[in-house]
Amino acid sequence: MQELITINNTPALVEVNFEELKKHLATELEKYNVVVTQDTVKDAKALATELNKTKGEIAKRKKEEYDRATAGANQFKDGMKELEAMIDVGRKGLLEQVQKFEDETRQLAADLLREKRSEMWESFGVTEEFQSAQFDDLANLSAVTAKGNLAAGARTKLESRVNADKALQDQTEMRLLKLENQSYKAGLSAPLTRSHVEHFLFDEDDTYQQKLDALMKSELGREEVAQNAMRAKMEREQQEKAQAEQRRHGREERAAAAQAEAQRTVPDQPEQEAAPERAAPEASKPQPEHEPAQPGRVPVTVQCTFNVNVTASTTDEAIEAELRRVLEKAGIKTLDTVEVIRQREAA
Numbered sequence: 001m002q003e004l005i006t007i008n009n010t011p012a013l014v015e016v017n018f019e020e021l022k023k024h025l026a027t028e029l030e031k032y033n034v035v036v037t038q039d040t041v042k043d044a045k046a047l048a049t050e051l052n053k054t055k056g057e058i059a060k061r062k063k064e065e066y067d068r069a070t071a072g073a074n075q076f077k078d079g080m081k082e083l084e085a086m087i088d089v090g091r092k093g094l095l096e097q098v099q100k101f102e103d104e105t106r107q108l109a110a111d112l113l114r115e116k117r118s119e120m121w122e123s124f125g126v127t128e129e130f131q132s133a134q135f136d137d138l139a140n141l142s143a144v145t146a147k148g149n150l151a152a153g154a155r156t157k158l159e160s161r162v163n164a165d166k167a168l169q170d171q172t173e174m175r176l177l178k179l180e181n182q183s184y185k186a187g188l189s190a191p192l193t194r195s196h197v198e199h200f201l202f203d204e205d206d207t208y209q210q211k212l213d214a215l216m217k218s219e220l221g222r223e224e225v226a227q228n229a230m231r232a233k234m235e236r237e238q239q240e241k242a243q244a245e246q247r248r249h250g251r252e253e254r255a256a257a258a259q260a261e262a263q264r265t266v267p268d269q270p271e272q273e274a275a276p277e278r279a280a281p282e283a284s285k286p287q288p289e290h291e292p293a294q295p296g297r298v299p300v301t302v303q304c305t306f307n308v309n310v311t312a313s314t315t316d317e318a319i320e321a322e323l324r325r326v327l328e329k330a331g332i333k334t335l336d337t338v339e340v341i342r343q344r345e346a347a
Contacts, residue, residue, distance in 0.1 A: 108148065109150070117162060129169075130165045133164065138157055172202065258309075319338075323335075
């Protein structure tokens with residue numbers, strides 16, 4: 001297109017008797033290149049007025065002749081500006097189309113890379129936790145072939161990143177698999193789990209092993225303290241149990257001795273002699289209803305004798321009420337009758 005530009009330029013020629021005017025003006029001004037006095041002030045003012053008129057005429061003629069001389073140049077300048085504007089419009093539209101094509105190509109590259117990454121993750125068995133490969137920097141114009149397929153270079157770089165995800169997954173799984181065996185080997189009674197090593201699980205091998213060793217040592221110390229505390233607790237509980245057993249034996253022995261002493265002070269006499277004296281009051285009390293016998297079962301009356309020591313002012317009714325309360329609290333609710341036999345009555 002540049003070869004079509006043809007310009008015929010004839011420089012403008014403006015002729016003026018510049019030197020003659022300059023010489024004449026210099027001569028006139030030389031006359032008054034003196035100190036103005038009373039005698040010359042009038043002529044000086046007149047000359048100043050004349051010079052101003054001459055200056056105005058020169059400025060007027062300069063503009064007129066310059067405009068006449070540059071009329072063609074200005075027209076040329078305006079025409080060239082119009083051509084430049086047309087080119088700018090065309091260039092802008094072309095660049096917009098280029099930008100649209102490049103954006104669509106990059107978007108196509110991103111779609112192809114995303115699809116290929118999903119295929120690789122699935123093919124390599126990378127779980128969601130370790131799917132971290134990125135491809136934003138690969139989604140460029142060179143990532144797509146002329147036929148609209150993913151370029152080999154972009155695919156190779158993406159595969160390398162997916163392989164890194166797989167390698168990290170394998171390393172993590174191996175570390176967790178070894179963690180139980182390492183825990184028992186170190187002497188722990190319970191193995192460490194992922195939650196214990198989560199904060200350094202993905203460190204470099206050397207750093208990971210150093211932190212794991214330190215954790216193992218700390219856990220061993222903590223476990224030793226806990227075991228010592230447990231042993232001390234068990235020893236205390238055993239001592240307390242032995243002491244409680246001794247107290248129980250003491251109470252039983254004292255109760256047996258008291259019972260034996262009470263039996264020695266009571267004369268041998270059938271209980272039936274005292275029973276008639278209490279028969280009337282017992283008969284007047286409402287008797288609980290017996291539960292109906294169930295099929296295959298027969299009712300049985302169970303008699304128990306309790307020896308207790310009470311004050312002389314304690315009534316038989318109070319003794320019976322306390323006995324019923326204690327038995328009901330223990331879950332025994334089938335008590336029918338209560339007979340209180342005082343030692344003096346038996347005597």
